[in-house]
Amino acid sequence: MISRRKLLGGLAAGAAVGSGALLFSGQAASGTTPGASRKAAAGLPLTVVNKTGAYDNSSIAVYIVGNEGGRQVRVTPDGTLAPVSLSDNGPDGFTDYAIPLAGGGDTRLTLPKMSGRIYVALGGRLKFKAVADGNGNPALQYPAGWVESDPSYDVLHDCAEFTYNDDGMFCNTTMVDMFSVPLSIRLTGAKDQTAGELRAGGRAAVFRDLARHDAFAPLVLGEKRVLAPGHGLDSGLFDRDYLAGAIGEAWNHYTGTDLRVTTNAGTFTGRVSGGRFAFTGPAAVSFDRPTTRDVLFCDGALAAPNDGTTGPVAAILGAALNRSVLRSHPSQPVTDPAAFYQREVTNHYARALHEVSADGKAYGFAFDDVAGFAPYIEDGAPSGFTLTLDAF
Incomplete structure (x- = not known):
């Protein structure tokens, strides 16, 4: 029943502004023991599809970052798993981990075994910064779209979460921190599954819906994103006694x-x-x-x-x-x-997201997986994973 409970190891420790969003643990999510399912391949084919209708491929970048074996890592454009290093920071003080999309059509990549996030940035580039964590190990400061001083604040971006390991692929589309880019995922293998798809016009409907509620209207940041109310509370945009x-x-x-x-x-x-x-x-x-x-x-x-x-x-x-x-x-x-x-008086942010979801599932808060209402899918024998940037 409870599948989304393990923190993305090292993310919060490495981030100056931690997101607080949870990530799947493959074993916990599947309820299996190691070796109970067919071993996953060394690299999982990943396809990124641009259906935004508002941004062409040249305006979009992908970033795959996370953890593997206790170290923070990122994926290179050729599918190599590379450790984060302080020397990755360029003259501007930030890394350049962007993976460009193909010149046209779908973009085909390889996802190594790791736990992490796939970020998408539209119309700009995200500024990840390599830093030393509390133990002196290389780590990353992740984008925090709810913090006005964050260097990636003005960039339209969002992410999906995953764990890919020997037990299979475990993934979700998350709105726990914010909602900005409509993302959906497809996982093929033992089954063919999808999650995260919104009804037509769903993004705009969420923005309009929340703008009509006085308590939630300050969370709508123009056309860029809607903040989850918890982050709005911490930013002084939401009533800390609302509930x-x-x-x-x-x-x-x-x-x-x-x-x-x-x-x-x-x-x-x-x-x-x-x-x-x-x-x-x-x-x-x-x-x-x-x-x-x-x-x-x-x-x-x-x-x-x-x-x-x-x-x-x-x-x-x-x-x-x-x-x-x-x-x-x-x-x-x-x-x-x-x-x-x-x-x-309810969590209208979560309500609005569920109402525009094609299957009624959304991750509006971290316990939205209770009773199975989250856009989470898993497969013990995955053969392919697709991330789609859906129409705005």
Whole structure:
């Protein structure tokens, strides 16, 4: 049930402005043990397709960066996995890791085994900076489109996330930090799967939708991007107490009635006592009342360790609060999307993204995979991966 929990190792440590976005761990995502599926090939064919209709191939660059074997790496245009080095910084102080698209048509690349992100930049180039992390090892400062002082702030960009290893390919399109470029993915192999596709006009619909909500309108940054409300909160663009009433209402309600939370480990039963939500069941787990920021970032009081007990319960509580169904549904997780986002005070950012998704799935917050509502696909025997920049 809970598949998206492992931080992209080293990214936050290496980044001066960490994104906080989570990345799949192949083994955790698939629920398999090493060797349980057919071993993946050494390099996975990657096709990048430009369907934007607004930018030609010469205006678009791809960056493939991440981690492999405990080191931070990037992919060269010929598909070579190269370690990040401080000497990669040029005279301007930034690296040039851009992979240009083909002069016309689709661009064919090779994806080595690694965990990382595929960034796309339209109409400009991203400024990754090689730095020394806390242990003196080479690392990267990643773009942070929610930070006005970030050197890549004015560049239209977005990313998809993946882990490709011996157990297969595990990938998603993410809007956990922001939404800018409509991206979809296709994974072929044992199956033929797609994720992330939006309905026609979906990008513009999200921008219009959120601009109509007073609390969310400041998150719409012109035509460039929409910030996730957690980053908006940190930037002073979103009310840090926006969900306080809904959180308090749920906490008060469950002082007098039970909440049942069913996970892969079993069913937990909890009540609030002394301000703390305490559960019994497969293990004893408990949570302080979260803040609005905790709910939006799925962190703090709702941090989800990869322990099989506290983590899954935290994820389900976080999803229920984002979807505005915790108070109204004493059995969690709720699996009917018709029940989600029905209150005026809700995560309208996530709601808007789900409404324009062709299959109803989106990563509007980090626990959006609860009950299977995230654009995540995996294959233990992948033969090809396609990233499409869809029409604006």
